[in-house]
Amino acid sequence: MSTSTWMMIAFIVALILSIWKMYPFLVNRTLEDDDTGEDAHEALVEHMQRTLKSLPTSPSIKELHKRMREHEKFDKERFWRFNENKLHQLLHKHFTKHPHLNSIEDIHKELKNRN
Structure with a gap:
C-alpha cells in the first residue's frame, strides 16, 4: 500500500474516533427539570393564576412567590x-x-x- 492510502485510512479512523467522542456533546436532549422552555413557562403561568385565584387579596411579589412555592400543586x-x-x-x-x-x-x- 502506498503512503497516501495509509494516510487516508488514518484520517478516516481519526475522523470516526473524533465524531464518536464529540457525539455526547452534540445531542440536544431536554432535561426532566428544564424550566426554560415554553411548556414550563405556560405551566408556571397557570400555577401563578391558580395561586392568585385562591388568594382573597392581591399579594406582593414576595408573598406571591412564597404562596406559589407552598401551593400543593x-x-x-x-x-x-x-x-x-x-x-x-x-x-x-x-x-x-x-x-x-x-x-x-x-x-x-x-x-x-372571570368567575
Whole structure:
C-alpha cells in the first residue's frame, strides 16, 4: 500500500474516533427539570393564576412567590430553581403578552372577574 492510502485510512479512523467522542456533546436532549422552555413557562403561568385565584387579596411579589412555592400543586422537582427573579421574569413576559395588565393586582382583579 502506498503512503497516501495509509494516510487516508488514518484520517478516516481519526475522523470516526473524533465524531464518536464529540457525539455526547452534540445531542440536544431536554432535561426532566428544564424550566426554560415554553411548556414550563405556560405551566408556571397557570400555577401563578391558580395561586392568585385562591388568594382573597392581591399579594406582593414576595408573598406571591412564597404562596406559589407552598401551593400543593407546585412541582418542586421540576421548578427547583424557581426564585423571585424567575417570578419577575415570568411577570414581565406575562405583561408583555397582555399589555392591558400592569401589575399583580391587575392580574388578580382580572382572574376574580372571570368567575
